[in-house]
Amino acid sequence: MFSEEVFNAIAAAFAAMSLWEVAAVVLALAYLIFAMKENSLCWYAAFVSTSIYVFLFWDVSLLMESALQIFYLVMAVYGWWQWRKQGDTQSELRIHRWALRTHIIVAVVVGLLTLSFGYVLSTSTHAELPYLDSFTTWGAVVTTYMVTRKVLENWIYWIVIDGASVYLYIDRELYLTALLFVLYVVLVVIGFFQWNAIYKREQLES
Template sequence: MFDEQFASAITGALAAMSWWELGAVALALAYLILAMRENSLCWYAAFISTSIYIFLFWDVSLLMESALQIFYLAMAVYGWWQWRKGSEEHELRIHCWSLRTHLLVFNAVGVLTLVFGYVLANNTHAELPYLDSFTTWGAVITTYMVTRKVLENWIYWIVIDGASVYLYIDRGLYLTALLFVFYVVLVVIGFFQWRAIFEREQVATS
């Protein structure tokens, strides 16, 4: 029964979706595939896709997600600069963070989620304020990890993208939700691709 309802919702969403959402989804997918290949063109796709999503998320009352896109714009520029600079100087390589750093990140995201979720719940018309805040702050730190080529970014994305699927289904952004289901599969592949590169580089420099 649920499968039939979901399929019906997807069909209806595809029929009613805007060309803006289609373009944003296509570019977001291009970003991830290019990032998996360490191709700096991924940041161009990210910049344009993000610009579109600012308005799409605002329109469905996902205020934190909309605000997150503004951050993404800045990070697309920063990421492009870091990757190009690292490529030229051969300094920016895939690397890992320490357990202590990850624990600090978990605590920070947890606190920010509670604080901003509470503020949104009591002062705005935001929907799913705590989940919205979690995916937003989780994405903030994880996007930074991508710009610095931290290997574990892919593991973070599995959790964030999985939570985002429910968020977007609830707000009727079915095509975007479908994109994030695909994202979960791709980030697993991305992790193993980056880990293979990381291990080769470790052997080469040892």
């Protein structure tokens, strides 16, 4: 009986989801698949998907996530530009790694920003799950930049961020988006191994 009630509740939640969320999820999935293949079409899919999510997240009081989408819009344009060859003045961008020291600095900065913005949101706004919202937002800001620069470890960062986001979206009843991020966790693991293979091959060729 309990399992049937849970199933019915989930089915009702999915039925209540808007076509806008469906479109955003499909495009977000397309972004990741294209990114795994180093295809610049990923940035077109990202731009449209994030445009939709700006309003979806605001509507469910995830203020930092909504603001993050505006950042994504800018980064979609920047990423598209970075992934293109700039004539004879810039060589093609290749997958590379960051030093351990850089990762430590990034972790400290994201932690401080999470605590600072989480506190402000919890005391001054109607935001839900302010600290988790802040963590996924600032983590995604850094990691998205890493994608635009083709930093290999971006995929490892995404495992943590996407895993935390699953809980965030379930709490806000964005079930299809939560399911998308479960799939993201699987795909980013695959993406890491794909990029790592490319990285090793290019290191041997250089």
